[in-house]
Amino acid sequence: MATDAITVEGLRKRYGDVQAVDGVSFEVERGEFYGILGPNGAGKTTTLEIIEGLREPDEGSVTVLGEASWPRNQALLPRIGVQLQSSAFFERLTAREQIHTFASLYGVPGGNADAMLEKVGLTEKAGVRAERLSGGQMQRLSIACALVHDPELVFLDEPTTGLDPQARRNLWDLLRDINAEGRTVVLTTHYMDEAETLCDRVAVMDHGRVLRVGPPGDLISELGVDSLEDVFLQLTGREYRE
Numbered sequence: 001m002a003t004d005a006i007t008v009e010g011l012r013k014r015y016g017d018v019q020a021v022d023g024v025s026f027e028v029e030r031g032e033f034y035g036i037l038g039p040n041g042a043g044k045t046t047t048l049e050i051i052e053g054l055r056e057p058d059e060g061s062v063t064v065l066g067e068a069s070w071p072r073n074q075a076l077l078p079r080i081g082v083q084l085q086s087s088a089f090f091e092r093l094t095a096r097e098q099i100h101t102f103a104s105l106y107g108v109p110g111g112n113a114d115a116m117l118e119k120v121g122l123t124e125k126a127g128v129r130a131e132r133l134s135g136g137q138m139q140r141l142s143i144a145c146a147l148v149h150d151p152e153l154v155f156l157d158e159p160t161t162g163l164d165p166q167a168r169r170n171l172w173d174l175l176r177d178i179n180a181e182g183r184t185v186v187l188t189t190h191y192m193d194e195a196e197t198l199c200d201r202v203a204v205m206d207h208g209r210v211l212r213v214g215p216p217g218d219l220i221s222e223l224g225v226d227s228l229e230d231v232f233l234q235l236t237g238r239e240y241r242e
């Protein structure tokens with residue numbers, strides 16, 4: 001459908017004996033804030049990597065912003081942003097140098113990089129080396145680097161893991177702003193309250209399959225429980241652990 005940002009159909013991926021993704025289909029609408037939830041090993045990262053065009057599926061197809069994501073599609077790269085782990089920062093560079101390096105890779109003017117640093121509240125830390133930033137500051141820098149080329153679609157893999165509650169809430173405001181600007185956001189998270197607060201819809205995965213898709217509030221009332229945490233527990237039979 002023309003309004004879909006992402007269409008995933010019949011995805012399968014096996015690593016040796018492990019069927020990591022076992023027939024996954026779903027759609028993400030343009031402008032949507034979409035969460036992919038599941039216990040460790042559920043197949044979330046593999047699914048995301050296939051959608052991002054970083055991994056070839058054994059079966060199935062993915063359309064991102066109207067284009068096939070495999071074979072790797074160069075035309076898509078400027079249109080999507082992928083939040084890298086902070087360990088992927090260039091060594092010994094300051095926050096400002098990091099984001100300017102990402103900007104130049106995409107041919108983006110340096111002024112935009114400084115504006116992005118300001119947007120994530122890191123202007124005062126611009127001269128600090130990335131490895132000396134706090135956990136929350138590093139996460140904000142990695143999100144800024146993923147956004148510096150103004151992508152339409154952003155993938156965030158556990159953006160608030162390891163942050164204290166206040167830093168998580170600050171980051172939630174930033175993620176809401178990114179989405180309010182019209183960008184589609186796809187998020188994986190280990191925090192059910194985070195998914196409940198931020199996501200328009202979530203897909204709950206386990207054992208390489210999608211068990212259920214819907215707005216958090218609908219899933220909660222359909223299953224007659226009190227929270228997304230309870231939905232997760234009921235569908236997967238497991239607590240959400242890291």
Ligand SMILES: Nc1ncnc2c1ncn2[C@@H]1O[C@H](COP(=O)(O)OP(=O)(O)OP(=O)(O)O)[C@@H](O)[C@H]1O
Nearest residue numbers: 015018019020038039040041042043044045046047
């Ligand atoms: N490169 C690989 N080679 C072999 N097995 C892999 C590889 N990548 C993932 N797996 C296996 O595939 C399954 C799905 O892994 P995946 O990382 O996609 O799950 P996940 O839901 O992202 O888990 P987590 O929450 O722990 O990140 C797991 O059993 C994992 O051990």
